[in-house]
Amino acid sequence: MKIKQYRTQFIKELAPFYDAYEAESFFYLILEEKHKLRQIDLALNHELVFTDDDFVMWDALLKQLKKEVPIQYLLGKTHFYGLDFEVNDNVLIPRPETEELVEWIINENSSAPKSKKIKILDIGTGSGCIAVSLAKNLPNATVYAIDVSKKALETAKKNAINNNVEVVFMLKNVLELEMLKSDYDIIVSNPPYIRNLEKQEIRKNVLDYEPHLALFVEDDDALIFYRQIASLARKNLSDNGRIYFEINQYLGKETVDLLEKMGFKEIELRKDIYDNDRMISCKI
Template identity: 40%
Template sequence: MKNSKILFDDFIKEITLPESRDEITALAYLVFEAQFDLSRTDILLGKSIPADAFTTSKLSQIAQRINDHEPVQYILGKSLFYGRYFFVNPSVLIPRPETEELVHLILSTHAKDERQLNILDIGTGSGCIPITLNLEHKHAKVSAIDISDQALATARRNAEWLNAVVNFMQCDILHEQPVLSDLDIVVSNPPYIAYEEKSAMHSNVVDHEPHLALFVDDKNPLLFYDVITDKSKLMLKTNGSLWFEINERFGKEVAQCMQRAGFVDVNIHKDASGKDRFVSGLFIDPQQ
C-alpha cells in the first residue's frame, strides 16, 4: 500500500509540459480518478492504495505520453461528459465543455415537454450528444448519423455501455439526405475550424484528433451549416428547431444562413466564456 498523495506528487514531477501548475494538476487528477477511482479529497487526505512496481511503471508510461502531447482522454480511453464517462479514441473528437452547454440549452428549452421528441444529431462522433439527450429527457427518441464507420462503432459502444437507446446510421451529410421526417430537433456540432486557424491550435489537438471532424475548407467555412440547414428543412416538422455549435467567428453568418433558409426566431447564444458558440432557430413550413 502507498500514500496516494505521495504517489500523486511524484506523478506530477514526471510531467514536463510547458503548462501551468494548475493545468498539470488537473491532468493528474483525471489520471488518478480513472486509474484508482480516487476523488480529489481522497488524494488530499493521502488515502492508501495498492501500488506495486507495475503500477508505478504504468504511471510513468502515462506521464511520458502526456509529455508527448497525447491527449489524456485518449490515453485513458474515456472522457467525462455531462456527468458520464464516454469511451473515446482517435476516431472521435474528445467531447468539449461547450458541447455540454449545447446539450443543456436543448434540455432546458424542452424541460417541460411531455410529448415524444424526435431528435437527430448530425456528425455524432462519440455519440455524446444523442446519448445524453436520450438519457436526460424521458421522451427523447433519438437518431444520429456520421460519415465515419469507426466513429459509429465508438458511439454504439457508448450507447450500450450507458444503456441508451439511439438509432445510429452511416450517412455523408454533404452528399446524402437522411431518410427521416417529422423531427422536433436537429442538432449538429459540425467541422467548423478553418485550416488557416490550424497554426494557432495546440499540438495535442492537431496531431491526435480526427481532422475530418475538426477542419473545413478556408474558402467555404460555412459549408456544413449551409448544407445541414437546407437538409434540415426536409426533416423538421413545423416549429421544429435547429441547433448548431459554431466557430465563434461566424455567429452572425450562421444566423443569416438560417434566416435566408426561412428559419425564424434565430438566436445566437454565448458560451460560459462569453463567446458566440451556438445558434438556434425554428422552422416554419410555408406549406402549412
C-alpha cells in the same frame, strides 16, 4: 515511493508542457481511474505507496503525456453532462461548450408532456455525446444519429449501451444527402467548423491526435455543413421544429446571415461560458 512524493515528481516533469493546475488534474484523474483513490484519500493518508508495477504504468502514461496525447484518450474515457463516455482517436473529445448546447435543448424541451413524443436527429454524432445525453434526459424523445465514420459509430453505439439508452445510429455522409428519410422535431449538429487558417490557434494535443475529419473545413467554404443541414431541415423539419448548432466562434454573424437568407426565423445566437459566440437555434 510514497504516492504524495511521486505526485510532486509527476507535476514537475510535465511543467514544460502543461501548467501546474492542468498537470495536477491529470495526476488525480489517473489516480482515481487506475487506483480508485480520490484527492481526499491521499490527503488523509500520506503513507500510501505505489508498487513497482504501478510505477511502470505511471511512467508509461507520463511519457505519452509529454507527447501531449490527450489524457482522455490515454484513459479511454471522459465525462460529459454527468455521464461517462468511451473516447478514442476516432472521435472528438467532448467539450464543455457542447454540454451547454445539450443543456439548451433539454431546458427547452423537458417541460413537454410525456405523451408528446419528439424525434431528434444528431448529425455528425462522433462519440454520441449529444445523442446519448439527449436520450438520457428526454424520456419522450426518440433519438437518431448519423456519422460518416464507421469507427466513430462503433464508439457511439458502445456509449449508448453503456449509458442504457436507445439511439438509432446510421452510417451516412450528410453532404451527400438530398433529403432525410423522416421528419424531425429537433435537428442538432456540432459539425466540423474550424478553418485551416485557424490551425495555428489549435493546441498540439488537438491538432496531432484528434480526427481532422471532424474538425476542419476549407477556408473558402467554412459554412458548408450549416448550409447543407439547413437545406435538409427545410424539407424535413416538422412544424414548429428547431435546429440547434454549435458554431465557429468567429463566424456567428455569418452563420446568422446564412440562416436568414435561407428563410429561417426566431434565430438566437448564444455565447458560451468563455463569452464566445458558440450556439445558434432557429426554426423555419
